């Protein structure tokens with residue numbers, strides 16, 4: 001009878017090289033964030049805002065759920081801004097000359113950032129508003 005599978009069983013262990021590839025992919029992702037951070041002023045502003053928000057979070061001893069909302073809002077803005085940066089780069093590569101579709105792609109990507117930022121603003125106002133301006 002076949003031996004039951006366990007997480008340490010050689011059958012379930014990923015093949016050699018898979019972990020190396022996963023680690024390499026993680027490295028590429030970190031390199032992407034770093035490259036965008038160096039070239040995009042908007043991301044540098046987000047970085048400063050993130051430090052301020054995290055500092056305020058510790059100062060006001062946010063509750064667990066408040067931290068969760070703030071983390072989601074901050075990550076949402078970063079993710080939207082990174083995707084926007086990627087779409088801008090690809091658009092410039094594919095269509096350096098003016099094209100309505102290139103403009104649409106950039107406008108839609110920028111719209112995603114705007115929505116994420118508005119959501120983060122609402123979360124920030126609801127979480128920090130009562131703490132910053134107690135009645």
Ligand SMILES: Nc1ncnc2c1ncn2[C@@H]1O[C@H](COP(=O)(O)OP(=O)(O)OP(=O)(O)O)[C@@H](O)[C@H]1O
Pocket residue numbers: 040042088091095096097098099100102103104106107110
């Ligand atoms: N190749 C293009 N064809 C048509 N319209 C374009 C093109 N490139 C840019 N645009 C228009 O100009 C706007 C600004 O584009 P741009 O590449 O300067 O991005 P941006 O909003 O200034 O972002 P960032 O400041 O992060 O570079 C776009 O949203 C789009 O409407």
